[in-house]
Amino acid sequence: MKKVFDRPQAMTEKQMHYCPGCTHGIIHRLLAEAIDELNVREKTIGVAPVGCAVLAYEYFNCDMQQAAHGRAPAVATGIKRTNPDNVVFTYQGDGDLASIGCAEIVHAAARGEKISTIFVNNAIYGMTGGQMAPTTLVGQTTTTSPYGRDSSHVGYPIQVSEMLATLQGAVYVARVSVHDVPHILKAKKAIKKALEIQIKGLGFSIVEVLSTCPTNWGKTPLDSLEWLQQNMLEYYPLGEYRTPEEGK
Amino acid sequence: MAKQLMKGNEAIGEAAITAGCRHFFGYPITPQNELPQYMSRRMPQVDGVFLQAESEVSAINMVYGAAGAGARVMTSSSSPGISLKQEGISYIAGAELPCVIVNIIRGGPGLGGIQPAQSDYLQATKGGGHGDYRLIVFGPASVQEMVDMTMEAFDIADYYRAPVLILGDGVLGQMMEPVEFNKPKSRELKPKDWATTGAAGRGPNIINSLAMQPEKLEEHNWRLQEKYKQIKENEQRFELYNCDDAELVLVAYGTTSRIVKSAVNQLREHGIKAGLLRPISLWPFPEKAFAQLPDSVKAFLAVEMSAGQMVEDVRLTVNGARPVEFFGRTGGMIPSPTEIIEKAKAVLGGDR
Numbered sequence: 001m002k003k004v005f006d007r008p009q010a011m012t013e014k015q016m017h018y019c020p021g022c023t024h025g026i027i028h029r030l031l032a033e034a035i036d037e038l039n040v041r042e043k044t045i046g047v048a049p050v051g052c053a054v055l056a057y058e059y060f061n062c063d064m065q066q067a068a069h070g071r072a073p074a075v076a077t078g079i080k081r082t083n084p085d086n087v088v089f090t091y092q093g094d095g096d097l098a099s100i101g102c103a104e105i106v107h108a109a110a111r112g113e114k115i116s117t118i119f120v121n122n123a124i125y126g127m128t129g130g131q132m133a134p135t136t137l138v139g140q141t142t143t144t145s146p147y148g149r150d151s152s153h154v155g156y157p158i159q160v161s162e163m164l165a166t167l168q169g170a171v172y173v174a175r176v177s178v179h180d181v182p183h184i185l186k187a188k189k190a191i192k193k194a195l196e197i198q199i200k201g202l203g204f205s206i207v208e209v210l211s212t213c214p215t216n217w218g219k220t221p222l223d224s225l226e227w228l229q230q231n232m233l234e235y236y237p238l239g240e241y242r243t244p245e246e247g248k
Numbered sequence: 249m250a251k252q253l254m255k256g257n258e259a260i261g262e263a264a265i266t267a268g269c270r271h272f273f274g275y276p277i278t279p280q281n282e283l284p285q286y287m288s289r290r291m292p293q294v295d296g297v298f299l300q301a302e303s304e305v306s307a308i309n310m311v312y313g314a315a316g317a318g319a320r321v322m323t324s325s326s327s328p329g330i331s332l333k334q335e336g337i338s339y340i341a342g343a344e345l346p347c348v349i350v351n352i353i354r355g356g357p358g359l360g361g362i363q364p365a366q367s368d369y370l371q372a373t374k375g376g377g378h379g380d381y382r383l384i385v386f387g388p389a390s391v392q393e394m395v396d397m398t399m400e401a402f403d404i405a406d407y408y409r410a411p412v413l414i415l416g417d418g419v420l421g422q423m424m425e426p427v428e429f430n431k432p433k434s435r436e437l438k439p440k441d442w443a444t445t446g447a448a449g450r451g452p453n454i455i456n457s458l459a460m461q462p463e464k465l466e467e468h469n470w471r472l473q474e475k476y477k478q479i480k481e482n483e484q485r486f487e488l489y490n491c492d493d494a495e496l497v498l499v500a501y502g503t504t505s506r507i508v509k510s511a512v513n514q515l516r517e518h519g520i521k522a523g524l525l526r527p528i529s530l531w532p533f534p535e536k537a538f539a540q541l542p543d544s545v546k547a548f549l550a551v552e553m554s555a556g557q558m559v560e561d562v563r564l565t566v567n568g569a570r571p572v573e574f575f576g577r578t579g580g581m582i583p584s585p586t587e588i589i590e591k592a593k594a595v596l597g598g599d600r
Binding site: 047067 | 306311339
């Protein structure tokens, strides 16, 4: 019998802990497939965040370092500056990257650090139980914005891709989504491109991936995909915000 | 190699390079700025990496990444900056990564001042960051010692897979003294086969300080404690000066110990049997030094540029067997031999 579909080499067989309907599993797989296709598994070093993906080091079949909350870009910088020939990625959620680790990601991007960041934006803190994130939409209810996010009180959600695209060192900035198959395929392309840009030594690359959190959104997996499309896509438009061509 | 006149902060930098350090991540703060400045000039000359981070927090996490990737790596700062680094230091200790950290102490708390102090002793030796961990802490008293200790610190860090802290102060960082760079006898070090270098031909290496199951975390903690026990046994360093027949033993480290040495000499001229016990390793605290003291010792006097921090370790070690007195100046003030002598006489009783 011909095998037509298999687990990527860059993934372990470990069963993931993610909630049903969460798209972390899909995003992990896309990154692993890209690593396989570029044939760089044996030179890849990943950095796991604090947050839902804290155990990412158990799922990727490559060298991994686990970082303190928000510090993954700094840790990745230390790794890359030590081993410039390795492919180094960070995998970070929105609390990790856009809140406590805002300085680290901005400066890694500004330095043009030759690393790639996969930034998973589900507009909420997942692991700590559904608190407001810097990416929580205005009006969105969370456990720490029980009356809905009030912009007059806590301001506005940060559009990370738009912000980082203003930096010269950020060579590739793209926002994708994984709410349906065509978008998943586009997300895969962007992730692979981000790694390729790193391998070519062009500078910093980041792919923001819009993701779901059925547990903390209080929705079924299917309703969550629906909610993402109806609410997140408008405030977080998809597309390539910066490419190497523009950077020239 | 011939002796050369060097500033303490710069000498540390050259010592690190001599010891094979090729990665330095730092952030400016007075009075340690000459060290990152020196590294920014020297590292490119030796194919090394100097990177000025956006913050102390970032710098120490770059150290974590580089150490995990197998580098000989160093960072430096001064008191408020070291406070910011504590998060990363706890992670580095938890993940068992070797690195060298330099703290050129200034007065605190808070922003404090920029003058020298020893008021980070407790932070350095008792923790500073969260969790059950210790740092190996060395307190040099001269620019030459800063050089020697920095060079050895890299080996010690690699040997134990643990961070080593060089605890200096603004005086030592800023003073110029003649130094020579004699590479210490190297320890037998195991290859860093645990480092993240890409999993070619082997299973993945993981650098991590997370252990979600309490049984696993406890196991990890006891293993760390076992390592600290070994360090306590093997790495205690101290100097005993004029202690053979001493009635009063002054205990001081770093810059203060040099002033105390003058005070001891002057006390001896006045016929007072004073001696100096100088802890060189601050953690492990040199308990072995106290065991070597003669029965003639009537009292101890801890002298520090703090409101009284190391004196707690002296009291713990003496354990009530003798009185332990304290004299200190804070805020960037340096104790004078005269005031130390006065205090020493008072400790021994008014009849002197």
